[in-house]
Amino acid sequence: MPNSLFFNFLLKPSVLFVVLLFTSNGYANTALRITCGIENTGEKVYINGKFLGICPMDILAPSGQFTLRFQKQNSAYSDRVANQKNHKANVVVKTAAVIIPVIPVIPVIPKIIFTKIPPMVRIPGKNYEMGKYEVTQDEWQAVMGSNPSKLSSCGDNCPVENVSFNDIKEYLTKLNQKTEQQYRLPTEAEWKYACQGGIQHDYCGSDDANTVGWNDSNSNKKPHPVGLKQANGYGLFDMSGNLLEWLHDCHGADCTNRWMSGGSWYLKPQYSRAAYRSLINDAATRNGSFGFRITRTLP
Numbered sequence: 001m002p003n004s005l006f007f008n009f010l011l012k013p014s015v016l017f018v019v020l021l022f023t024s025n026g027y028a029n030t031a032l033r034i035t036c037g038i039e040n041t042g043e044k045v046y047i048n049g050k051f052l053g054i055c056p057m058d059i060l061a062p063s064g065q066f067t068l069r070f071q072k073q074n075s076a077y078s079d080r081v082a083n084q085k086n087h088k089a090n091v092v093v094k095t096a097a098v099i100i101p102v103i104p105v106i107p108v109i110p111k112i113i114f115t116k117i118p119p120m121v122r123i124p125g126k127n128y129e130m131g132k133y134e135v136t137q138d139e140w141q142a143v144m145g146s147n148p149s150k151l152s153s154c155g156d157n158c159p160v161e162n163v164s165f166n167d168i169k170e171y172l173t174k175l176n177q178k179t180e181q182q183y184r185l186p187t188e189a190e191w192k193y194a195c196q197g198g199i200q201h202d203y204c205g206s207d208d209a210n211t212v213g214w215n216d217s218n219s220n221k222k223p224h225p226v227g228l229k230q231a232n233g234y235g236l237f238d239m240s241g242n243l244l245e246w247l248h249d250c251h252g253a254d255c256t257n258r259w260m261s262g263g264s265w266y267l268k269p270q271y272s273r274a275a276y277r278s279l280i281n282d283a284a285t286r287n288g289s290f291g292f293r294i295t296r297t298l299p
Helices: 137-144 165-179 188-196
Strands: 004-011 014-021 030-035 043-045 050-055 057-060 064-071 077-084 094-098 120-121 128-131 244-251 254-261 276-279 296-297
Touching: 043 244, 128 188, 137 165, 188 244, 188 254
Parallel strands: none
Antiparallel strands: 004 014, 014 030, 030 057, 043 050, 043 064, 064 077, 077 094, 120 128, 128 296, 244 254, 254 276
């Protein structure tokens, strides 16, 4: 009777041989030789979870059932179960090895949104949230891939300006596709309610225009990074001043004409009052004092 047993395993795309070797007495120096094909060379070898070395190699095989694991770097592993029972001199009672399929665990990779969403504030008592700040140049560029601002030297954290109502529609379409949400412009009623911040003031959050916003008396004739002035009672910034903000509403049935609110760095303080609004007669109009903030209806 031969004193060696060979077990061939067909591994796609290569062949790995597991060879059980015994001495003539059937006891001493019992070993398991792992001889790899070309494409298996370099696989790490584990037995019962313990790392033993890199294939090809010889190991001492334990009695009983054990698990062999073979794994290439950065690849899924494969397991084989070998079952070696005690044997008498020159007679192997039973030695068996079985390949069992292993389904590698594929990690769940979270969806990455390659864009930037302005921080949002839930408006108390209402079913919508609104952008804490005006949409910034950085946030616009992350969605659109370019910066339309006339005053881009102001910096990434300055509000994006020189955008028309039509430009914003395109931005919102792309933002919603990327985020799978439904962001939009606020209605005039939503904007006014949020502007007051729970307490009625002449301006959005104060009776002093300079406390809450940038206008022609304090702006040095340019917009400023968002969030530098005092917030209103709901935690919203720059609703009075910095940029005029496009609203969703049409002027009557003529949707060529659109409303804006909020005043700007370019205008006198009185145009930043909470009750003031501006009518723009062309939705395609761009201006260095025109910007916006986003809104989303909550479930």
